[in-house]
Amino acid sequence: MADLMLFLxxxxxxxxxxxxxxxQVVGVRxxxxxxxxxxxxxxxxxxxxxxxxxxxxxxxxxxYHVGFFSQFVKTIIAGGFVFVAAISSxxxxxxxxxxxxxxxxxxxxxxxxxxxxxxMELVTLxxxxxxAAYPVYVAVALHRNHDFRGESAVKYMLQGxxxxxxxxxxxxxxxxxxxxxxxxxxxxxxxxxxxxxLFWLAAVLVxxxxxxxxxxxxxxxxxxxxxxxxxxxxxxxVATASKVAAxxxxxxxxxxxxxxxxxxxxxxxxxxxxxxxxxTLGNLAALRxxxxxxxxxxxxxxxxxxxxxxxxxxxxxxxxxxxxxAIGYAAMSALCFLVVVEVGRDDDxxxxxxxxxxxxxxxxxxxxxxxxxxxxIGLPPxxxxxxxxxxxxxxxxxxxxxxxLVAAINSAVALYYYLLVIRQAYLVxxxxxxxxxxxxxxxxxxxxxxGLVVAMGIVPGWFWTKSVEAVAALM
Amino acid sequence: MSYLDAHLLTILLLLPxxxxxxxxxxxAGNDGLVKKAAAGISGAVLLLSIRLWFRxxxxxSELQFVERVPWxxxxxxxxxxxxxxxxxxxxxxxxLVFFTGVITMWELTSRVKEYFAFTMALVxxxxxxxxxxxxxxxxxxxxxxxxxxxxxxxxxxxxxxxxAAMKLTLYLLAGSALLFPALIGLxxxxxxxxxxxxxxxxxxxxxxGKSVLLFVLIWLGFGVLxxxxxxxxxxxxxxxxxxxxxxxxxxxVLMKLGAYGILRVGYTILPEAVVQVAPYxxxxxxxxxxxxxxxxxxxxxxxxxxGYSSVSxxxxxxxxLATMTSAGISGAVFQMFAHGVMTALFFSTVGFxxxxxxxxxxxxxxGLGSQMPRAVSIxxxxxxxxxxxxxxxxxxxxxLVFMAALKTYPVMGVAIIVGLVLTAIYVLRVxxxxxFGPVNDKWDGLRAADLQGWQILPRAILVAxxxxxxxxxxVLLDVIDGTTTHMLQVF
Numbered sequence: 001m002a003d004l005m006l007f008l009x010x011x012x013x014x015x016x017x018x019x020x021x022x023x024q025v026v027g028v029r030x031x032x033x034x035x036x037x038x039x040x041x042x043x044x045x046x047x048x049x050x051x052x053x054x055x056x057x058x059x060x061x062x063x064y065h066v067g068f069f070s071q072f073v074k075t076i077i078a079g080g081f082v083f084v085a086a087i088s089s090x091x092x093x094x095x096x097x098x099x100x101x102x103x104x105x106x107x108x109x110x111x112x113x114x115x116x117x118x119x120m121e122l123v124t125l126x127x128x129x130x131x132a133a134y135p136v137y138v139a140v141a142l143h144r145n146h147d148f149r150g151e152s153a154v155k156y157m158l159q160g161x162x163x164x165x166x167x168x169x170x171x172x173x174x175x176x177x178x179x180x181x182x183x184x185x186x187x188x189x190x191x192x193x194x195x196x197x198l199f200w201l202a203a204v205l206v207x208x209x210x211x212x213x214x215x216x217x218x219x220x221x222x223x224x225x226x227x228x229x230x231x232x233x234x235x236x237x238v239a240t241a242s243k244v245a246a247x248x249x250x251x252x253x254x255x256x257x258x259x260x261x262x263x264x265x266x267x268x269x270x271x272x273x274x275x276x277x278x279x280t281l282g283n284l285a286a287l288r289x290x291x292x293x294x295x296x297x298x299x300x301x302x303x304x305x306x307x308x309x310x311x312x313x314x315x316x317x318x319x320x321x322x323x324x325x326a327i328g329y330a331a332m333s334a335l336c337f338l339v340v341v342e343v344g345r346d347d348d349x350x351x352x353x354x355x356x357x358x359x360x361x362x363x364x365x366x367x368x369x370x371x372x373x374x375x376x377i378g379l380p381p382x383x384x385x386x387x388x389x390x391x392x393x394x395x396x397x398x399x400x401x402x403x404x405l406v407a408a409i410n411s412a413v414a415l416y417y418y419l420l421v422i423r424q425a426y427l428v429x430x431x432x433x434x435x436x437x438x439x440x441x442x443x444x445x446x447x448x449x450x451g452l453v454v455a456m457g458i459v460p461g462w463f464w465t466k467s468v469e470a471v472a473a474l475m
Numbered sequence: 476m477s478y479l480d481a482h483l484l485t486i487l488l489l490l491p492x493x494x495x496x497x498x499x500x501x502x503a504g505n506d507g508l509v510k511k512a513a514a515g516i517s518g519a520v521l522l523l524s525i526r527l528w529f530r531x532x533x534x535x536s537e538l539q540f541v542e543r544v545p546w547x548x549x550x551x552x553x554x555x556x557x558x559x560x561x562x563x564x565x566x567x568x569x570x571l572v573f574f575t576g577v578i579t580m581w582e583l584t585s586r587v588k589e590y591f592a593f594t595m596a597l598v599x600x601x602x603x604x605x606x607x608x609x610x611x612x613x614x615x616x617x618x619x620x621x622x623x624x625x626x627x628x629x630x631x632x633x634x635x636x637x638x639a640a641m642k643l644t645l646y647l648l649a650g651s652a653l654l655f656p657a658l659i660g661l662x663x664x665x666x667x668x669x670x671x672x673x674x675x676x677x678x679x680x681x682x683x684g685k686s687v688l689l690f691v692l693i694w695l696g697f698g699v700l701x702x703x704x705x706x707x708x709x710x711x712x713x714x715x716x717x718x719x720x721x722x723x724x725x726x727x728v729l730m731k732l733g734a735y736g737i738l739r740v741g742y743t744i745l746p747e748a749v750v751q752v753a754p755y756x757x758x759x760x761x762x763x764x765x766x767x768x769x770x771x772x773x774x775x776x777x778x779x780x781x782g783y784s785s786v787s788x789x790x791x792x793x794x795x796l797a798t799m800t801s802a803g804i805s806g807a808v809f810q811m812f813a814h815g816v817m818t819a820l821f822f823s824t825v826g827f828x829x830x831x832x833x834x835x836x837x838x839x840x841x842g843l844g845s846q847m848p849r850a851v852s853i854x855x856x857x858x859x860x861x862x863x864x865x866x867x868x869x870x871x872x873x874x875l876v877f878m879a880a881l882k883t884y885p886v887m888g889v890a891i892i893v894g895l896v897l898t899a900i901y902v903l904r905v906x907x908x909x910x911f912g913p914v915n916d917k918w919d920g921l922r923a924a925d926l927q928g929w930q931i932l933p934r935a936i937l938v939a940x941x942x943x944x945x946x947x948x949x950v951l952l953d954v955i956d957g958t959t960t961h962m963l964q965v966f
Contacts, residue, residue: 359586363503377648379619379622380618381615381619385615386615388655389611390550392656393659396659396660396663401656401660404656405652405653405655408651408652408655408656409649411652412645412649415644415648416641416645419625419644422625422626423641426626426629426630427626
């Protein structure tokens with residue numbers, strides 16, 4: 001029974017997915033499915049919060065660890081699902097007959113992501129990763145436009161499978177070297193393993209699958225295409241919950257090898273260059289994008305680079321900063337995608353020009369977008385500013401002055417394309433004059449998420465303390 | 476001390492934040508109420524900054540009105556605000572320009588609510604920078620002040636507004652990119668892991684051998700906003716494009732943020748690096764003075780003349796800093812204040828003339844002096860102040876800076892005298908070509924549109940301030956000197 005309590009958030013997600021499946025078989029109206037999905041998400045969110053004080057290893061020892069880190073991450077992931085469910089009241093870009101399936105697939109993926117946050121054993125980690133991935137592959141392919149289905153789904157799925165194969169390949173090396181798939185066993189042998197370059201190569205390979213999810217360079221090729229051509233709601237999920245799950249796993253693995261990692265700089269060097277590559281490539285490529293979702297795709301690549309700054313320090317401060325930034329980033333990009341969903345409701349593609357005159361058509365949405373973009377640029381009073389401050393502080397603590405300079409210059413470059421988006425929303429007169437009506441639920445989550453982005457930016461104390469506690473539970 | 480005085484700085488900071496909320500809460504279409512709310516808030520800011528001035532003890536070199544609240548103590552971040560002789564004049568300047576700017580924009584009709592909301596955000600950032608004594612908050616407010624600029628110029632501006640807004644914002648954020656590692660580096664290399672500026676100022680270590688690098692980053696990073704040559708090109712373009720009150724705020728107050736940042740962060744924390752870098756600062760400052768004046772001489776657009784004169788005058792500020800003497804630095808702070816008031820006056824008047832004539836071409840005006848005598852007189856007062864005529868505030872500022880500079884850098888002194896002459900020429904050129912030339916009949920219709928009634932109020936306030944400090948410079952200098960003489964002990 002105690003085990004079940006520890007597993008409560010995941011159980012709720014699974015049952016919720018089953019319920020949604022049943023609802024869809026029975027053929028209830030989408031409106032009902034939508035409400036059920038939000039309810040299931042809210043329950044999972046509440047259960048995650050409720051399990052904060054718990055810790056233990058349900059079912060089998062050494063495989064699945066429940067602690068403050070995992071439950072905190074699960075809370076954020078559940079929050080991400082609730083957000084996506086709430087803005088999916090009319091997922092127009094999804095084939096109409098598949099509407100009811102969308103929340104089910106996303107909830108299943110949420111289950112997988114939650115399990116990722118707890119997995120302590122390589123095979124469990126791999127299975128959770130696939131559980132988190134496959135439903136999203138399907139959801140990406142639910143687009144109403146046949147051409148888009150092919151493009152986004154094939155790219156995302158093929159590259160995702162290659163990345164997960166690489167992860168599996170890396171796991172085999174680790175198993176070969178250590179004779180175990182248990183994280184704790186590997187940790188105990190760390191001194192012996194650290195001397196072997198193959199171990200570090202394997203660690204990088206294992207990270208590949210998660211770097212793919214994070215869209216970090218050089219695993220980013222799917223991001224712009226999938227962002228552009230997948231249904232808006234699904235991209236929102238990929239851009240928020242999925243990123244948090246990936247960062248959580250990166251944090252866990254980094255914490256696992258941290259004691260030896262600084263003496264064997266292969267891993268940190270590789271991660272640092274990936275970070276520089278992701279920031280630079282993401283920002284430069286985004287400069288020339290005309291499609292809003294594609295632009296946000298490249299911006300996601302750049303932000304993966306910023307997060308990696310924290311992770312490559314392999315220090316408690318760095319991982320805390322990465323986790324803190326992950327929450328903030330999820331909230332900021334959620335705000336941007338909320339506007340994408342509303343503005344591009346009837347369109348397959350969302351060119352930047354479709355935002356023209358948003359300040360007049362929907363002042364609240366325009367303000368939401370403004371706050372979200374302020375965050376992505378890294379300006380106060382949003383979490384984007386303080387999040388970067390923490391990441392940069394962690395790097396400077398390790399003496400990486402130049403890396404921080406590169407990252408800061410990157411943020412200045414990025415300003416240009418974010419301003420182009422703001423320009424459309426605020427400076428340009430509307431092309432379509434009709435006011436844009438936004439549902440109550442959407443406005444509510446927009447308000448709550450904006451509040452989160454600003455609150456974390458101005459009074460970060462509570463969130464920072466919780467992130468510190470979470471990472472402390474990890475190290 | 477009363478509650479109000481004990482929390483005066485935080486209240487000053489929160490007033491525009493509250494203003495933002497109030498303006499945002501007023502239903503659309505209620506423009507009159509928005510303007511009244513903005514006037515109320517900005518008036519309150521001005522009154523409180525005057526109260527701050529009178530409650531300030533000029534005899535002390537310590538920070539005053541200090542408030543400390545732990546924010547993220549584990550990360551070395553605390554909310555610390557306080558003012559000394561460097562920041563007090565800047566707070567007063569902000570109050571002055573904010574209030575007069577709001578009144579100047581009384582005729583605004585398009586997107587009024589958004590305009591005042593963004594202005595409030597901007598002013599909150601500006602006040603924050605001037606009172607923050609913790610590097611984290613200092614930089615937070617600094618960044619907060621940058622972005623509303625884009626919208627303010629891009630939406631309500633004129634003449635290539637989108638280009639100007641984009642250029643300005645990109646330049647300023649590029650400057651911030653240099654500041655980011657430098658400011659965090661200060662906390663780290665001090666070995667204290669704190670962002671408390673007072674504590675950092677006491678550090679006399681070698682900053683991990685990085686003190687010069689850190690100072691150069693701080694100098695260039697803040698220098699961009701101060702219009703430092705050769706990173707000044709955003710400034711004339713931006714000031715020309717911006718709507719009247721935004722030019723006032725930007726040239727009047729925001730450029731001072733840059734110079735203030737160099738002084739507050741660079742000079743108080745890294746004095747040992749200043750000694751090594753100061754000669755280079757002086758060279759660039761002289762470039763600013765001469766280049767700005769030369770280019771101002773050749774402009775055909777009235778607003779551009781003022782834009783380039785700002786580049787030149789900010790050079791005076793930076794030259795004063797580069798002298799590393801008490802007189803020079805006091806002069807620089809005096810100049811920041813005087814130039815802020817003067818340039819606000821310039822832009823408020825040019826904006827007024829432009830709004831009515833829709834022309835900024837100097838030669839086109841001919842003899843506007845007889846058609847709009849009041850507006851032109853006010854412009855002339857600002858112009859004379861720019862030329863450093865005695866009786867107006869800038870005279871003392873420039874005198875102090877130039878005397879200090881001649882002592883420290885005798886060779887460059889010659890260039891400075893050339894700069895003075897050039898300034899007089901470009902100011903007089905504008906007077907003769909635009910105001911006292913042959914009367915152009917085209918503007919006869921403007922006779923009735925000259926400044927009247929309440930429109931005179933904001934300009935009169937600014938003129939009065941220039942005159943007051945022109946005749947009683949000691950009132951301002953006493954406040955500044957208390958801090959600068961103390962600062963100099965470390966050089």
